[in-house]
Amino acid sequence: MSRDPYKELRCRALLPFLLLLVAAQSSSAADLTQPPAILREVGETGSVDSRKQILPYIFATETLDVVLGAAIGASAWPQEQSSLFGAALGTTNESWGLFFVGTSLHLPGAKRLFLDFSASLGQYTDLRDYIDGNPEYPDSRAGSNDSDPNDFISGEGTYSWLVLNFKYVLPIGHARQSVIANYALDRGILVSGATGAESWNPLRSGRTLLQLEPFMIERTFDIPEDLDGGRTNGLAFSVLHDNRDFSPNPSRGTTTTVKLARDFGQFGSSTSWTTVEGKFSKYFFLGSTRLTRQQVLAFNAWTADSPTWEEWETDEGTVYDHRPPPYLGTTLGGYLRMRGFPQYRFSDKAAVYYGLEYRVIPEWNPLGSLSWLRWLRIDWWQWVPFAEAGRVADHWNLRELHSDMKWDVGLGLRLMTAKVVVRGDAAVSEEGFHIWAMVGQAF
Numbered sequence: 475m476s477r478d479p480y481k482e483l484r485c486r487a488l489l490p491f492l493l494l495l496v497a498a499q500s501s502s503a504a505d506l507t508q509p510p511a512i513l514r515e516v517g518e519t520g521s522v523d524s525r526k527q528i529l530p531y532i533f534a535t536e537t538l539d540v541v542l543g544a545a546i547g548a549s550a551w552p553q554e555q556s557s558l559f560g561a562a563l564g565t566t567n568e569s570w571g572l573f574f575v576g577t578s579l580h581l582p583g584a585k586r587l588f589l590d591f592s593a594s595l596g597q598y599t600d601l602r603d604y605i606d607g608n609p610e611y612p613d614s615r616a617g618s619n620d621s622d623p624n625d626f627i628s629g630e631g632t633y634s635w636l637v638l639n640f641k642y643v644l645p646i647g648h649a650r651q652s653v654i655a656n657y658a659l660d661r662g663i664l665v666s667g668a669t670g671a672e673s674w675n676p677l678r679s680g681r682t683l684l685q686l687e688p689f690m691i692e693r694t695f696d697i698p699e700d701l702d703g704g705r706t707n708g709l710a711f712s713v714l715h716d717n718r719d720f721s722p723n724p725s726r727g728t729t730t731t732v733k734l735a736r737d738f739g740q741f742g743s744s745t746s747w748t749t750v751e752g753k754f755s756k757y758f759f760l761g762s763t764r765l766t767r768q769q770v771l772a773f774n775a776w777t778a779d780s781p782t783w784e785e786w787e788t789d790e791g792t793v794y795d796h797r798p799p800p801y802l803g804t805t806l807g808g809y810l811r812m813r814g815f816p817q818y819r820f821s822d823k824a825a826v827y828y829g830l831e832y833r834v835i836p837e838w839n840p841l842g843s844l845s846w847l848r849w850l851r852i853d854w855w856q857w858v859p860f861a862e863a864g865r866v867a868d869h870w871n872l873r874e875l876h877s878d879m880k881w882d883v884g885l886g887l888r889l890m891t892a893k894v895v896v897r898g899d900a901a902v903s904e905e906g907f908h909i910w911a912m913v914g915q916a917f
Contacts, residue, residue: 507639507714508721509669509681510555510578510588511655513893516665524551525851525892533911537600537628539566549894553580555588555654557894559913571596571633575913581640586653590639601695602628604819605800606792615792617800617821619865619878623905629695637689647717649681657720661842662853662890663767663835664725670717671727671757680717680727687712687735693801704744704799708737718757722895723833723856723888723915725759725770737798747796749803751778755917767835767854774829774917776811778804779870783823797823806864806880809910813862814882814903820866826875827864829917833888834858841889850891858886860899860916880904888915 512522526548534540543563551558559575572595579589604617604626611625643649648669657667670680687710694705712733718724731753739746753776760769780803782796798804800821806812807819811827834857841852863881867874884901897916900909 507590507641507685508578509641509643509649509655509683509716510580510653511657511669511721512550512554513657513659513722516658516660522550522554525549525894526551527850527892537598537602538569541565547892547894549892553578555580567599569596569598569600571598580654586643586645586649588641588643590641592637593635595634597632599630600628601631601633601693602626602816603693603695603800604816604821617805617819617866619820619822619867619880621820623816623819627695631693631695633693635689635691637687637691639685639687641714642684644682644684646677646682647680655681655721659853659893661839662723662893664720664723668719668726669721671719674717674728676715676717680715683714683716685712685714686710691799691802693799706737706743706747706799706802707741708735708743710735712751722893723890724757724772725768726757728757729753729755729917735798735803744799745796746782747780747798747803748782749778749780749798751776753777753917765837767837768833769835770833772829772831772833772915772917774827776827777825777870777875779824780804785868804866806866809899809912810916811862812864812880812882812903813860813884813899813910813916814901814908815880815905816908819905820864820880822866823868824870824875825864825866827862829860829862831858831860831886831916851893853890853893856886856888856890858888858897858899860884860886860901862901886916 514522528544528546530544532542541563543561545561547559549557556576556578561573564570574593576591581587581589606616607627608616608625611622614621614625616625643653655667655669658665673679676682689710690707692705710733712731715730718727718729733751735749737743737747755774758771760771762768780798784795786793801818804823804825805818805821806825806827807815808817835854839854841847841855861883863879865875865879882901882903884899886897886899888895888897894913895915896913898909898911
């Protein structure tokens with residue numbers, strides 16, 4: 475299962491580009507689940523003041539037409555290590571949505587227990603899923619590696635979710651003495667307080683989290699019942715070893731995650747299913763120059779499988795059972811993995827993905843010096859050329875998953891504004907050009 479359900483932000487226009495903070499509406503999918511931390515500029519003492527932003531926005535997508543809305547975000551609030559975001563939108567095609575995200579909320583009475591949450595309620599006139607049912611492609615396996623990009627179903631419907639993530643910080647490594655990290659920054663660059671990259675041993679370096687994630691997601695279409703988008707609820711359990719020096723924008727270290735998700739088929743779920751995931755990221759510091767404050771090479775590898783997946787052939791076609799919904803589990807495409815393709819473009823029983831980013835923070839920061847942008851408190855901007863490759867398959871086989879892979883290339887712009895990293899990525903693939911906006915690094 476992917477970290478959270480996602481909301482598409484594929485844009486034809488984003489005015490102005492600085493309104494990337496609207497991505498707070500999209501849930502915490504982009505690795506917002508991190509160990510709790512407090513960010514201070516060098517020399518700051520005492521309690522950290524909360525940093526709040528209110529931003530109107532306008533953009534356009536293929537499925538939403540023109541979107542108008544507003545987003546509000548607050549970092550270091552209501553607690554020093556936590557953040558809250560909310561957004562509302564309305565569209566010219568009569569869609570609407572409400573979104574809420576919270577991170578690292580310290581639960582009372584439990585020193586090492588924190589909560590992330592993501593919630594949404596929305597009605598949309600053009601929902602799309604890459605699943606079988608399009609009459610123009612009767613013999614196609616929608617969402618497969620070789621499927622046609624136009625083989626999807628669409629209709630009016632709802633897309634709502636509630637995802638809670640309880641994360642327990644183990645008393646080992648850098649979290650043995652300090653549960654909440656304290657980072658000291660110089661205009662957004664880490665100066666002291668690194669919480670990893672000293673050793674591969676989790677007992678000595680980094681922070682390790684046990685995470686329990688109850689989820690409830692409903693995605694319905696105004697189309698025949700046998701093509702219903704699906705309802706799912708269940709639990710996910712994961713172990714995260716975060717061995718990065720600075721989790722929001724790492725320059726050294728690694729992260730390793732193993733995750734098991736299960737829908738038990740109860741409480742109105744469309745079917746029961748199970749997925750397993752593994753993810754590994756590595757960061758290489760390439761130094762600084764007269765023109766750059768920081769250069770980092772970031773690598774990410776991810777794979778997933780659904781061991782409960784069943785399928786068989788009938789006179790009416792292929793029947794699937796005990797498979798995760800196409801917007802969860804073993805899926806590629808969108809702002810997190812394979813950004814040159816539409817959201818949830820590929821889904822099957824198994825998947826593999828690789829991403830490589832070259833992250834450069836220039837010494838020159840014109841956005842931070844413009845008087846009319848000072849309220850955004852932009853510490854740095856970061857230019858990020860990137861490349862990705864991946865594929866899905868009907869079974870987990872190392873050779874097959876590494877043959878006939880899809881790929882894309884792109885360029886990203888990241889900002890640290892009010893001590894929150896936001897990003898906009900543009901990517902091109904054989905299926906077109908896509909622009910995405912989101913909170914947090916891609917990995």
